[in-house]
Amino acid sequence: MPRVKQNKTDSETTGNPCPITPVKAIRKKCVDCCCGALKSVAECESVACPIWPYRMGRRPTQEMVDQFLAVYQEEEEYDE
Numbered sequence: 001m002p003r004v005k006q007n008k009t010d011s012e013t014t015g016n017p018c019p020i021t022p023v024k025a026i027r028k029k030c031v032d033c034c035c036g037a038l039k040s041v042a043e044c045e046s047v048a049c050p051i052w053p054y055r056m057g058r059r060p061t062q063e064m065v066d067q068f069l070a071v072y073q074e075e076e077e078y079d080e
């Protein structure tokens with residue numbers, strides 16, 4: 001029987017007990033939300049989704065965060 005090579009997880013290579021970073025976990029959630037369609041993640045228009053600024057797997061800049069806060073504060077529908 002052929003041996004199957006298994007990739008090491010982040011926790012195995014770095015010693016970090018957490019397998020992936022929170023931002024990478026968010027990215028995986030968004031890819032799952034869009035059924036694996038990466039283009040759909042990039043084009044997601046659900047700006048009210050709380051993880052939208054992180055959907056590309058990167059932390060948003062402070063300038064982007066400030067812009068989102070301004071929009072969320074203007075729009076009543078984003079209030080909880």
Ligand code: SF4
Pocket residue numbers: 029030031033034040041044045046049050051052053055
């Ligand atoms: S940001 Fe968009 S793609 Fe990501 S979970 Fe929310 S709705 Fe889905």
